[in-house]
Every structure is written in structure tokens, then in C-alpha cells.
Amino acid sequence: xxxxxxxxxxxxxxxxxxxxxxxxxxxxxxxxxxxxxxxxxxxxxxxxxxxxxxxxxxxxxxxxxxxxxxxxxxxxxxxxxxxxxxxxxxxxxxxxxxxxxxxxxxxxxxxxxxxxxxxxxxxxxxxxxxxxxxxxxxxxxxxxxxxxxxxxxxxxxxxxxxxxxxxxxxxxxxxxxxxxxxxxxxxxxxxxxxxxxxxxxxxxxxxxxxxxxxxxxxxxxxxxxxxxxxxxxxxxxxxxxxxxxxxxxxxxxxxxxxxxxxxxxxxxxxxxxxxxxxxxxxxxxxxxxxxxxxxxxxxxxxxxxxxxxxxxxxxxxxxxxxxxxxxxxxxxxxxxxxxxxxxxxxxxxxxxxxxxxxxxxxxxxxxxxxxxxxxxxxxxxxxxxxxxxxxxxxxxxxxxxxxxxxxxxxxxxxxxxxxxxxxxxxxxxxxxxxxxxxxxxxxxxxxxxxxxxxxxxxxxxxxxxxxxxxxxxxxxxxxxxxxxxxxxxxxxxxxxxxxxxxxxxxxxxxxxxxxxxxxxxxxxxxxxxxxxxxxxxxxxxxxxxxxxxxxxxxxxxxxxxxxxxxxxxxxxxxxxxxxxxxxxxxxxxxxxxxxxxxxxxxxxxxxxxxxxxxxxxxxxxxxxxxxxxxxxxxxxxxxxxxxxxxxxxxxxxxxxxxxxxxxxxxxxxxxxxxxxxxxxxxxxxxxxxxxxxxxxxxxxxxxxxxxxxxxxxxxxxxxxxxxxxxxxxxxxxxxxxxxxxxxxxxxxxxxxxxxxxxxxxxxxxxxx
Numbered sequence: 016x017x018x019x020x021x022x023x024x025x026x027x028x029x030x031x032x033x034x035x036x037x038x039x040x041x042x043x044x045x046x047x048x049x050x051x052x053x054x055x056x057x058x059x060x061x062x063x064x065x066x067x068x069x070x071x072x073x074x075x076x077x078x079x080x081x082x083x084x085x086x087x088x089x090x091x092x093x094x095x096x097x098x099x100x101x102x103x104x105x106x107x108x109x110x111x112x113x114x115x116x117x118x119x120x121x122x123x124x125x126x127x128x129x130x131x132x133x134x135x136x137x138x139x140x141x142x143x144x145x146x147x148x149x150x151x152x153x154x155x156x157x158x159x160x161x162x163x164x165x166x167x168x169x170x171x172x173x174x175x176x177x178x179x180x181x182x183x184x185x186x187x188x189x190x191x192x193x194x195x196x197x198x199x200x201x202x203x204x205x206x207x208x209x210x211x212x213x214x215x216x217x218x219x220x221x222x223x224x225x226x227x228x229x230x231x232x233x234x235x236x237x238x239x240x241x242x243x244x245x246x247x248x249x250x251x252x253x254x255x256x257x258x259x260x261x262x263x264x265x266x267x268x269x270x271x272x273x274x275x276x277x278x279x280x281x282x283x284x285x286x287x288x289x290x291x292x293x294x295x296x297x298x299x300x301x302x303x304x305x306x307x308x309x310x311x312x313x314x315x316x317x318x319x320x321x322x323x324x325x326x327x328x329x330x331x332x333x334x335x336x337x338x339x340x341x342x343x344x345x346x347x348x349x350x351x352x353x354x355x356x357x358x359x360x361x362x363x364x365x366x367x368x369x370x371x372x373x374x375x376x377x378x379x380x381x382x383x384x385x386x387x388x389x390x391x392x393x394x395x396x397x398x399x400x401x402x403x404x405x406x407x408x409x410x411x412x413x414x415x416x417x418x419x420x421x422x423x424x425x426x427x428x429x430x431x432x433x434x435x436x437x438x439x440x441x442x443x444x445x446x447x448x449x450x451x452x453x454x455x456x457x458x459x460x461x462x463x464x465x466x467x468x469x470x471x472x473x474x475x476x477x478x479x480x481x482x483x484x485x486x487x488x489x490x491x492x493x494x495x496x497x498x499x500x501x502x503x504x505x506x507x508x509x510x511x512x513x514x515x516x517x518x519x520x521x522x523x524x525x526x527x528x529x530x531x532x533x534x535x536x537x538x539x540x541x542x543x544x545x546x547x548x549x550x551x552x553x554x555x556x557x558x559x560x561x562x563x564x565x566x567x568x569x570x571x572x573x574x575x576x577x578x579x580x581x582x583x584x585x586x587x588x589x590x591x592x593x594x595x596x597x598x599x600x601x602x603x604x605x606x607x608x609x610x611x612x613x614x615x616x617x618x619x620x621x622x623x624x625x626x627x628x629x630x631x632x633x634x635x636x637x638x639x640x641x642x643x644x645x646x647x648x649x650x651x652x653x654x655x656x657x658x659x660x661x662x663x664x665x666x667x668x669x670x671x672x673x674x675x676x677x678x679x680x681x682x683x684x685x686x687x688x689x690x691x692x693x694x695x696x697x698x699x700x701x702x703x704x705x706x707x708x709x710x711x712x713x714x715x716x717x718x719x720x721x722x723x724x725x726x727x728x729x730x731x732x733x734x735x736x737x738x739x740x741x742x743x744x745x746x747x748x749x750x751x752x753x754x755x756x757x758x759x760x761x762x763x764x765x766x767x768x769x770x771x772x773x774x775x776x777x778x779x780x781x782x783x
Contacts, residue, residue, distance in 0.1 A: 021707040024691070024731055027684040030287035031239040031246060032086075033274035035681060068092065068531075071242040072172075072422040072549045074222045075621070085243035087668075090676045094511075095530040096560060099126025101512050103143045106132060110139040111517045119487065119745075120675040123511045128527035129564035134519045141525055146568065146576060149524050153479075154580025156504040156522055160476055163190035166504075167466040167475050170435045171482030172197045172424025173531070175544035175556070177599040178570035179426075180606075181592065182481055183434035185578040188453055188585060192460030193475070194437045197483055197672075198427050199463035203760040204389035205420045206431065208398030212406075212643055214628055214635035217428065219417035220381055221550050221624065225252055227415030230377030233291070234262045234401065235302060235387020235766075236421050239269015239682055240668045245421070246273045250288045258373055261291035263387060264299045264663065264739050265693070268682035295370060298361030299661040299739040300650030300767040302388055305367060306400040307648055308356040311348045312371035313407055328375050330409030337632055338406055340642035347644045359648045361736045375408070379415030386423070387663070390766040395759035396645035403642050411640065412632035422549045423672065425531075429547030432625065433603055437462050446606040452586045462761045463489060467753060471498035478520070479506040479577070481570065482528075484673040486515040490751035490763045493723070508573050510563075513673070529569045533558040537569070538594035545600070545617055547625070553610075554622025571599065650767050659715055660698060662768040664744035664751075673745055680743075683733075693733035693741040694772070706732040708774050712742070714750040715769035723750050726775060740770065 029035055068088040105125060111134075114122065131149045132141035144152075160166055168186045170179060183194065198206060206216040213219070225231070225248050238245040250273050253259060261270040271294070272287040281287065297305050317328040334341060353364055360367065374380060382405055388397045402411075402418060410416040422428050434443065437460035448454050461469055467489055469475035478485075478499065489495045499505070502520035509516065510530045516523075529535055535542040535558060543557040568576070575589035592599050597614050604613040609625050616623040634640045650661070666672070667680035667689065679686045683693075692712055694704070704710065713724035728742065735741065744765060755764045 019706045021729060021731070023685060023687040024729075025684045025686075027268065027682055029268075030272040030274040031269040031682060032243070032276055033282065033285070033287070037276055068425060071244070072425050072428060073242045073244045074548045074550045074552055075554070076222065076247070085246075087240065087243050087671060090669075091671055092532060094123070094674065094676060095127075096532045097126050099124065100129050100563065101125040101127065102129050103132070106141040111141075111519060112139055114512075115514075115517050118675070119514055119673065120677065122513055122517075123674060125512055127510055127530075127563040128512060128525065130566045131527060132525040134523035136519065136521070139519075144524070149526060150576040150580040152522060153504070153506055153524060153577055157189065157477060157581045164193060164460070165475050166191060166477040166479065167193045167195055167461060167470065169195045169463075169466070169478065169480040169483060169485050170197065170430055171480075172422075172427025172430060174426060174430055174481050174570060175546060176426065176429045176433050176553070176603065177544050177596050178481065178574060179430040179435050180433040180599060180603050181571050181574045181578075181589075184447070184451070184587060185574055185582070187439075187447060187455040188451070188578070188582055188587065190455060192437050192439050192456060192458065193466065194435050194460055195463035195466035195485070196430065196435050196437075197424060197488070198431055198435075199761055200390075200488055200763060201386050201423055201427070202389055202420055203462070203762045204394030204398050204757055207760040208395040209402060209418070209420075211641065212399050212402035213411060213418075213640050214633070214638065216431075217551055217627055218419040218549060219411055219627055219630045220419045221552075222248065224381060224415050224417060228252065228377075228379045228381045229257055229415065230373060230380045231257060231259045232262065232374070232380065232382045233259065233270060234382065234384040236383065236385025237263070237265075237267040237269060237665070238421070239267055239273070240666060240670075241385065241423060242421055243269065246290070247275060247277070249273070249290050250275055253288055253290055258292040258377075259290055260370060260373060261294045262297055262302065262305065263294075264296055264735050265665070265741060266294060266296065266734050270294065293370070293373070295362055295366060296734075296736050298359065298736045299663045300391060301360040301362070302397055303393060303400060303645060303650065304356045304359035304648040305362060305370075306397070306404055307348060307351050308353070308360060308362075308364070308367035309371040309374065310344070310400075310404055310407060311351060311353075311356070312368050313375060314345060314348060316371070316375060329407050333409030334406070337409075337634065338640045338642060340644075343644050344403060344642040347646065351648060355648050359650075361738070374404070379413065380405070380408070380410045381415070381417055381419055382410070383419040383421055385421045387766055389760075389762055390764060391650055391762075392755065392757055392764045392767060393645065393650055394757040394762045394764075399643040400645055402640075406640055406642060411629055417630065420549065425548075426546040428549060428551070429545070429553070432547055432609075433607060443606070450602060450605045464753060464756055464761050464763065467495050467498060470502060473501070476502060477504035478502055480515065481508050481574075484513040484515045486518055487513065487673045487745050487748075489753075490748045490755065490765065491723075491753040492749055494753050506577075508570060526573055527564065527567050528573055529558070529562055529567050531556060531558060533560045533562045533567075535569045537572070537596070539597075542569070542596045544596065545622075551625045551627050552622055553617060553625060555617050569593075571596065658771060659769045660694075660738055660740045660772060662712065662740040662742060662747065662750065662770045663766040664747040664768075665741050667743055670743075688729075689743050689746060690728045691731045691742065692728050692772070693731050693735060695735055695737045695739060696732050697737050698740070698772075699730060699732060702772060702774070704730050704772070704774050706730065711773050711775055712740075712750065713771050714752070715771060716752065723752065725749055730772075740772065
């Protein structure tokens with residue numbers, strides 16, 4: 016990095032984890048002013064009789080330690096278990112217009128919501144309302160819509176299986192499949208891409224497989240920040256001498272080295288375990304080219320070995336028995352030149368060959384990937400090419416091998432499993448009809464992008480959000496936010512205040528719910544909910560803290576209250592289901608047979624794993640795994656233009672999705688600020704920029720399209736490939752047009768934004 020100093024920007028020399036992580040945990044707990052409440056919660060997180068961490072979806076180990084949480088998990092728990100409260104008195108003192116000027120961090124830091132609130136347009140304030148009146152008004156507004164498809168029902172991935180199941184049941188009895196969902200914005204490319212390849216939209220590995228792999232590839236994710244508990248697993252893999260290959264545009268500290276806070280020897284000696292043996296800094300959007308290069312090398316190596324009398328490099332027996340479509344892939348790779356591959360990947364042919372050779376040498380390979388692979392205009396094809404790579408050597412459906420999409424939210428996978436999908440199947444229609452006696456349309460509903468389009472165009476007039484911060488999470492806020500201000504009804508079920516709640520509809524309601532850490536007592540007593548992790552393990556979660564307010568309801572109870580008010584002729588026994596969550600699980604089992612014997616199995620230590628056909632080399636009735644072709648290698652038609660950079664949005668270390676815990680990004684050397692754009696040194700020099708300059712970043716758009724630009728941010732010289740740039744999410748969302756998404760999955764292209772960067776004049780910088 017240059018010698019020029021910028022306030023809040025410095026190089027971080029330490030490993031991931033270590034004393035810095037422990038200090039951050041202490042600060043997180045102290046800052047929320049409920050030390051006794053939070054430390055009690057931390058002792059129960061991810062324990063057999065405790066609650067599931069409201070952070071990431073990394074699987075729980077077998078509870079061999081009394082501390083089964085990471086730094087960012089501790090932040091999530093302290094953020095929820097805070098002693099701070101956003102009371103009716105707080106809302107009486109602030110208009111929504113005033114609160115709009117607050118930072119996202121300050122809004123959530125006000126604390127837990129304590130009362131149901133309704134928007135008073137004359138006062139521009141939220142005012143208290145009884146639960147009964149809130150439900151009645153919401154029900155009246157939903158029934159008043161000319162058609163059920165004029166309402167959108169959003170779900171956050173922190174929602175339990177029980178709440179999500181009731182939510183989709185209510186919405187389908189209401190008569191629509193409009194389920195914009197946080198999965199639409201992260202791993203929808205997985206949910207669409209993998210079923211076409213291997214018959215299931217989930218990963219094929221278990222946590223135990225990591226103890227048996229002999230190579231691990233990590234594509235497009237940052238475990239040190241987004242799923243830190245994974246670092247303990249990667250540490251164990253590295254300690255076995257297994258090569259770990261990282262593929263990521265930015266060098267992330269958690270993929271380089273890790274000091275485990277749970278291993279005193281490392282802490283006391285201030286030593287670290289190396290993680291990635293090899294680190295390939297692929298260009299942003301260059302993953303497709305890299306994958307094709309690796310496969311092209313494998314096919315040539317296989318042909319050479321067969322010609323020399325060997326058995327070949329590919330797993331020919333597996334391919335013959337279990338796959339189809341290899342000839343089409345061969346033809347596509349033959350048409351793809353090495354010059355194209357090198358240009359688009361940003362890696363040398365020698366580096367790509369070395370990665371492929373390491374892959375070929377290993378008998379049992381795990382490939383992990385995150386949103387760095389899915390949030391692209393070709394996200395679905397990225398996923399399918401990773402599946403192709405794994406199929407070439409039979410690395411699906413055997414111990415120690417498989418593909419592992421790493422999810423973010425703690426139950427985003429489970430919500431989809433229990434019916435949160437805009438694409439219902441005939442089997443779901445039939446199962447719900449048999450269980451409850453009503454039918455619903457089979458037509459596809461709206462995903463997140465289409466929901467915003469429908470709101471913008473006046474085709475949707477109501478929005479109900481089960482958690483989340485949809486307006487901030489979505490791309491193109493200059494389209495999304497004005498559209499949401501035109502709604503007739505907005506309902507937000509939440510634990511804390513966020514910016515989406517400040518976009519008032521004609522009627523708006525803020526309904527406070529119990530958090531994952533809190534006791535949920537219903538008619539039959541203390542309840543547990545269930546969640547599904549990234550590896551399809553389903554286990555129970557039971558909070559132990561007193562609720563933050565006596566006025567809170569559980570998510571299932573809130574869904575039932577809205578359902579009864581909206582559906583006066585309902586065929587569902589909502590009170591009976593909410594009174595005993597075992598009954599909800601019985602109904603889940605009846606509708607989704609994969610949950611057979613649900614209530615017994617979920618009470619076993621560690622829970623149970625859902626059946627994943629591809630893990631058993633079962634690709635679905637009458638079908639095989641498929642090699643699928645992705646034409647070309649470029650992410651964007653403008654790739655390679657010298658006047659453009661490709662920008663990716665990233666999360667800071669003090670962040671979880673749209674929740675901003677603080678303004679530090681420790682591992683990247685950023686403290687106290689988020690107004691930064693990370694740039695390659697040569698790209699800066701070619702544009703006349705210096706480290707610390709104030710700049711404008713403008714997205715490249717087609718002629719006639721609205722201009723999108725962010726001004727006044729700081730240029731920070733950083734180690735990333737030439738032609739690449741990065742800035743924080745959600746600040747960078749302004750540069751992503753609503754229509755910039757993967758056409759197959761609808762996933763917004765947050766990770767590949769063509770941009771121009773220019774230095775601001777002194778006058779412009781001063782104005783900003």
C-alpha cells in the first residue's frame with residue numbers, strides 16, 4: 016500500500032480470529048448494556064438445549080466445546096439480546112422524516128421494538144396500536160385488494176421452519192404465490208442451477224465429509240467475516256495437510272491464516288494456522304473462464320493419459336453410469352480458446368493448469384462457494400460449471416467429496432424447504448389440498464425483483480415482510496424506495512427498527528416479534544422451533560431469555576393473527592397450531608414427507624439430516640446428473656473495455672447482511688468508516704488517482720438509461736486484480752440497476768457492476 020495516510024485506513028497484519036476476535040466480542044456485549052442477559056445467551060448458543068445462532072447457517076459441531084459461537088455470532092446475539100429499547104416514547108419523539116436522516120447503524124442500535132405500532136400520516140410518526148386492531152386493519156386491507164396477486168409476502172432467512180410454514184400456508188389460502196424471499200438475492204442461482212445439474216438445489220456434503228476430503232476448493236466467499244465458525248473446520252482440514260485452494264478477487268484474511276480462540280496454545284503463543292495453500296485472485300466475473308480452463312485442462316490430460324495406456328484422469332465409470340451431456344461440454348470447451356480463458360479470468364494458463372492438476376490428483380474433493388459465484392448475470396451458469404467440474408471426477412455422492420453452497424442466513428435453506436417459493440409444484444398443491452381442504456393456483460408468483468417491478472408499476476399494492484430490510488437489501492434504491500412509498504399497505508414483522516420501516520404506505524404497521532434468544536411460551540408450554548443449516552441438518556432451537564417486552568408475540572402467533580383477520584372462512588386451525596408447535600411440525604411432515612417422524616427425530620441430539628438424493632447418487636426419478644453448457648466465458652458484453660472496471664459489493668467485518676454493527680472492517684484495515692472504494696494500484700495510476708482521493712463511481716448503463724453514481728467516496732489502494740474494484744454493500748446497491756440480474760434465477764448482479772471511476776475536482780469534493 017502507498018505511504019500516503021488516510022484516517023481510518025491501515026494495513027492489518029494479524030490473523031483472523033485471535034485476541035482481536037475476543038476483544039470484539041467483549042466490545043459487542045458491553046456496547047449493548049445488557050451484560051448479564053447477553054452472556055447468559057452466549058452460553059446457550061448452538062448448544063443441544065439452547066438456541067440456534069441467529070447469524071450464519073454453518074452447521075453445528077458435535078458440541079465438544081462449551082463455546083460454540085464465533086465473533087460475528089456473538090455480535091448477532093448481543094444485537095438481539097440488547098438492553099436497549101425502542102419504545103412508543105421513542106417514536107413519539109421522532110418523525111419518520113427525522114429518522115430517515117439517521118444511519119442504518121443508529122436505527123437498529125436504538126434497540127428492541129416493544130409495542131405494535133401503526134403509522135399516523137398526519138403526525139408522520141408511529142403510534143401504539145393493540146394487536147387486535149392491528150390484525151383487523153391488516154386483514155381489512157388485504158381483503159380490499161381487487162386480487163390476491165396484488166400483495167407481496169417477503170420472508171427473511173432468519174424465520175423458523177414453523178413460522179415459514181404457517182406463513183406460506185396463510186398466503187396460499189389467501190390465493191397467491193408471491194413470495195419474494197431473501198434467497199432470491201443470494202443463492203437463488205443455486206436453487207435454480209443445481210437441480211438441473213444434480214437433481215437437488217442444495218449441497219451434497221455433511222460436516223463429517225470435511226474430515227475425509229483430500230483437497231478443498233473455496234470459490235467466491237469470505238468465511239472470516241460471513242461464516243466464521245467455518246474457520247475451525249478449515250483449520251482442521253489444514254492441520255491434516257490437505258491442500259486448500261482459495262479462488263477470490265480479494266485476499267481475505269480468513270482464507271489466509273487463522274488463530275483459533277478455542278485453542279490456548281495458539282492464543283498464548285500468538286501463532287496461526289495457515290488456511291489456503293494456494294490463492295488465485297481471479298478477476299471479478301472471471302470465474303466462468305477459470306472453471307472452463309480447469310475442465311479444458313482435465314479433458315486434455317485425460318486424453319493424453321488414455322493415449323499413453325493409462326486409465327485416464329476422468330472418472331469414466333461414474334460418468335458412464337451416472338451422467339449425460341459430456342459430449343456437449345467437450346464441444347463447448349474445444350471451441351473455447353486459452354487466450355479467451357486467460358484474458359477473462361485474469362490468471363495465467365500455468366496457474367489454471369496447476370489448479371486443475373491439484374484437483375486431478377485428489378480422490379475426494381469438496382468445493383465450497385458463496386455469493387461471489389451466484390450474484391452475477393451468469394450466476395446460474397457459474398453454479399452449473401462448478402457442478403460440471405465435480406462430476407468429471409465423480410466428486411459427488413461419495414464420502415469426503417461434494418459441492419457445498421455456503422448459505423448466509425441461519426434458516427434461508429429451511430424456509431425454502433417448507434414452502435417459501437414463488438414456484439409451487441403440483442405435489443405441493445395436492446399435499447395442501449389433502450391436509451387442509453383448499454386449493455391454490457399453480458401459477459408462478461413474484462420473486463424479489465419482480466415484486467419491486469410490480470410495486471413500481473402499480474400491479475402490487477401491499478407488502479408484508481416477515482423480517483428483513485427489503486428496501487435496503489434490494490438493488491437500485493432510486494427505483495425501489497419511491498415505488499414502496501406508493502403502497503396502500505406495508506406490514507413489517509421485526510425485532511428492531513430499520514430503514515425499510517421508514518417508508519410509509521397509506522397504512523403501515525410495525526409488529527414486534529420474539530427473537531431467537533427468547534422464551535416462547537404458548538398454550539401447551541415452552542416451545543422450540545427448528546432450523547435447517549447449509550448441510551441439510553434440521554435441529555431444534557429454544558430461547559432461554561425473558562422476552563424484551565411483555566407485548567411481543569412469536570412469529571407463528573403473528574402469522575396466525577393476520578391469517579384469522581384476513582381469512583374469515585379459513586380451513587386452518589390457527590389457534591391449535593400456535594398453541595403447540597408440535598402440531599405445526601406434524602403438518603409439515605404431512606405436506607413434506609421428507610420430514611417423516613419429525614417431532615421424534617428433531618428431539619435427538621444434533622437433530623437429523625434431510626434426504627439429499629445427490630449425496631446417494633440418486634439424481635431423481637428416471638434421470639442422471641447432467642453436464643450443462645454455458646456458452647462463452649465473459650460475464651458482461653463490455654468486459655475488457657479499458658475505460659470500465661468491474662465492481663463487486665462486499666460486506667465489512669462489522670456487518671451481517673444489511674445490519675451494520677459498527678464501522679470497522681478489521682481484516683481489511685478499515686476503521687470508523689464505510690465510504691471507501693478498493694482499487695488496484697495500476698488502475699488508479701492509469702486514471703490519475705492516488706490513495707485517498709475523493710472519487711465518483713458511476714455505473715455503465717445503456718444509452719438512454721438513468722445515470723447511477725456515487726460521489727465523495729475515498730479511493731483505497733488494495734490488493735485485487737487489475738480491472739476489478741470493490742465497495743461495501745448496501746452502499747453500492749445504488750449502482751446496480753433493477754434489471755441487472757441473472758435471467759435464469761433473477762439474482763441481482765451485486766458482484767459484477769461495470770463502472771467508471773473518476774477523480775472529483777476540489778470544488779466537487781468539497782461540495783460532497
